[in-house]
Amino acid sequence: MSTPAVKQQAHEKKRLLSGMQPTGPGALHLGNLEGALRTWVRLQDEYEMYCFIADWHSLTTRYQDTAAIGPACREVAADYIAAGLDPNKCAIFLQSHVKEHAELQLLLGMITPVGWLERVPTYKEKRDLLQERGEGDESVSYGLLGYPVLQAADILVYRAHSVPVGRDQAAHLEMSRELARRFNRLYGDTFPEPQALIMEDTGVIPGIDGRKMSKSYGNAIYIRDDADTVARKVKEAFTTPSKMRKSDPGVPEKCAVCQLRKLYDPTGYSASWEEDRQGLRGCMQNKAELTEILNDMLNPMRVRRAELLADPAELDRILTHGAEKARETAEATMAIVRKAMHF
Ligand code: ADP
Ligand code: TRP
Numbered sequence: 001m002s003t004p005a006v007k008q009q010a011h012e013k014k015r016l017l018s019g020m021q022p023t024g025p026g027a028l029h030l031g032n033l034e035g036a037l038r039t040w041v042r043l044q045d046e047y048e049m050y051c052f053i054a055d056w057h058s059l060t061t062r063y064q065d066t067a068a069i070g071p072a073c074r075e076v077a078a079d080y081i082a083a084g085l086d087p088n089k090c091a092i093f094l095q096s097h098v099k100e101h102a103e104l105q106l107l108l109g110m111i112t113p114v115g116w117l118e119r120v121p122t123y124k125e126k127r128d129l130l131q132e133r134g135e136g137d138e139s140v141s142y143g144l145l146g147y148p149v150l151q152a153a154d155i156l157v158y159r160a161h162s163v164p165v166g167r168d169q170a171a172h173l174e175m176s177r178e179l180a181r182r183f184n185r186l187y188g189d190t191f192p193e194p195q196a197l198i199m200e201d202t203g204v205i206p207g208i209d210g211r212k213m214s215k216s217y218g219n220a221i222y223i224r225d226d227a228d229t230v231a232r233k234v235k236e237a238f239t240t241p242s243k244m245r246k247s248d249p250g251v252p253e254k255c256a257v258c259q260l261r262k263l264y265d266p267t268g269y270s271a272s273w274e275e276d277r278q279g280l281r282g283c284m285q286n287k288a289e290l291t292e293i294l295n296d297m298l299n300p301m302r303v304r305r306a307e308l309l310a311d312p313a314e315l316d317r318i319l320t321h322g323a324e325k326a327r328e329t330a331e332a333t334m335a336i337v338r339k340a341m342h343f
Helices: 030-043 066-082 100-110 114-118 121-132 147-156 167-187 227-236 256-264 269-277 283-309 312-340
Strands: 015-020 048-053 090-094 162-165 195-198
Touching (some): 030 162, 121 147, 227 283, 269 283
Parallel strands (some): 015 162
């Protein structure tokens, strides 16, 4: 079998890879959209892109209900495309469709000191949470401890240069870099060290209760929410606690509705914030206007995702095509890896 040159050719585009877990309902919310997806969409012309759905990773915490994972993956794929990822430019696929991720994970696992894994903050948090909930030692699996090894395999199997992720993923990226260095030291120069592209420009998107928008907090507005659901959620949203009447002054910095308005109406929000501060506008008006802004933004995405989910054969075709493209790259890397390790 011919092995492609290890070094990148000057004319080639740099490779970029990222992914999300299909946990919960799978569908993505405004935090995922603004904190991750939009950046991927922006970069897809510039890079050779691989955007996958980390279905094996979701087993690290939810191995009991595997039947929900497949449908959740389709929701995520539909959201990726509805947000603007183009399957002709970017390989969109499921992690479990490219078995090379598992082979590399096994090999990397052999050179990963357990102490490195035990120090990863996300592992410690999840372990403590499971133990707090009284789920006992048996709920903390080998797979949960090995989460960053699988993530390193996801990245290194494409010999990716850049990985756009949120700040919460920085420790996982560092582990991928350390494993690349360790592999290169042991078996010769094989992997470029993947660079984290930390996406901080949008900041943390607040949910309707003012905390970080997250599927675990029940405070998220989803891309798939219909217009009435968006209206209901915005009606329930937290505003300035001390503002009871229209004439009470608001504090837009502390109001979830005003924060979302600023994000989605960057040129027009300041007039509404000023009126809010001066007690010239009520929360009802603020909420009605935000609902309209959000629905105008989400509507084309809803239409696109509904079309995709209504046509399972088309979505299958996209995911199969994405996996084929990914497999080709992953298989080329594995040929280099097996040779480097004398298999
Ligand atoms: P959740 O908190 O809903 O479980 P994930 O942890 O699966 O979301 O996040 C997937 C991606 O979306 C990550 O890159 C993360 O940084 C980004 N993200 C999630 N929530 C937000 C938010 N509220 N604001 C900005 N980015 C977010
Ligand atoms: N751990 C990431 C998250 O929770 C998802 C993920 C898995 C990932 N493998 C990856 C992200 C590889 C980037 C690259 O958001």
